Amino acid sequence: MQPSETGRRYSFATLLPVLMVIVCLLDVAVPAVRTALILRKEAGAAASVRIQFGQFTRIVPRKQFLAYGFERATYSAQRFIAALNAPAAFLAAFVSWLVAHGPRWTPRGLMPWQWIAITFPIYALPAWVFVGWGLDVWVRGRHMPASIGWTSGVLACGFAFLALGLQFGLTQAERNGQDLLMSYVIGFALWAFLLAIPFIAWIRCTRLKARR
Numbered sequence: 463m464q465p466s467e468t469g470r471r472y473s474f475a476t477l478l479p480v481l482m483v484i485v486c487l488l489d490v491a492v493p494a495v496r497t498a499l500i501l502r503k504e505a506g507a508a509a510s511v512r513i514q515f516g517q518f519t520r521i522v523p524r525k526q527f528l529a530y531g532f533e534r535a536t537y538s539a540q541r542f543i544a545a546l547n548a549p550a551a552f553l554a555a556f557v558s559w560l561v562a563h564g565p566r567w568t569p570r571g572l573m574p575w576q577w578i579a580i581t582f583p584i585y586a587l588p589a590w591v592f593v594g595w596g597l598d599v600w601v602r603g604r605h606m607p608a609s610i611g612w613t614s615g616v617l618a619c620g621f622a623f624l625a626l627g628l629q630f631g632l633t634q635a636e637r638n639g640q641d642l643l644m645s646y647v648i649g650f651a652l653w654a655f656l657l658a659i660p661f662i663a664w665i666r667c668t669r670l671k672a673r674r
Contacts, residue, residue, distance in 0.1 A: 474601070478594035479587045482546065486583040489539045490532070497531030536579035541645040543582050548621075548649025550585030554578075578642075589653070596660030603667055611664025614657055622654035 501522060505511045510523045522530045544551070558567035568577045596614065599606045628647045637643060 473594065474597035475591050475594035478597070479590040482586070482590050483583050486539075486543050486546065486579070489542060490535045490579050493535035493538065494528065494531035497534055498527040501527040501530065533573060533576065536573070536576045540575040540578045541642060543579050544642050544645040545649035545652065547582040547586035547589075548646060548653050549589040550582040551646065551649075553585040554581060557581075589657075593656045593659055596663045599660065599667060600663035606660065606664045606667055608664070608668075611661050611668075614660035614664065618654050618658035618661060621650045621657060625650035625654060 501511050502524070505524055505527075508524075510521050511527075513520045513522060555565055558565055561567050566574065568574045572580075592614075596606075598604060625647050628643060628650065632643075
């Protein structure tokens with residue numbers, strides 16, 4: 463195998479999106495399976511398990527143990543997944559307006575946090591590919607068009623302003639009921655840094671080219 467083929471196969475633009483999907487998948491799958499196994503053990507030979515939530519009681523049939531585990535796992539993981547894949551919020555909003563003509567839409571049969579856990583890692587794939595490509599340029603000194611470099615810089619600044627706006631620009635009334643607000647603040651701040659990588663890589667390559 464030629465070195466160039468190895469470089470193409472193991473580029474950051476390929477590895478980074480795959481790694482992020484695996485991380486999100488494991489963050490949901492492991493707790494979901496663990497919860498299902500715990501319920502199966504508690505049920506014994508019974509056909510269901512009674513779960514108490516304060517004053518509320520829920521009966522979970524044996525055939526729904528894994529589905530219940532998935533529901534609880536996605537609820538716990540939604541903040542991490544939303545922060546890690548913050549750019550997905552824009553595509554999710556676009557899909558919601560396209561399908562339901564509203565800011566939030568979830569398919570029937572799924573809870574909002576389940577839909578976030580399923581779609582956000584997929585919606586954010588182009589952004590992760592873009593960041594991975596920037597890392598490839600940085601590490602291997604590849605050529606990058608100036609337009610892409612400037613686009614990276616503008617996007618990084620935009621996400622930084624979004625993070626600051628959400629953190630300091632909302633009233634207490636606007637914050638009420640926003641369960642994922644801090645996830646987006648952290649996520650947009652993270653992505654302000656990540657989206658700056660191609661911009662920095664472009665500056666570095668431009669300087670190296672000028673010295674030659």
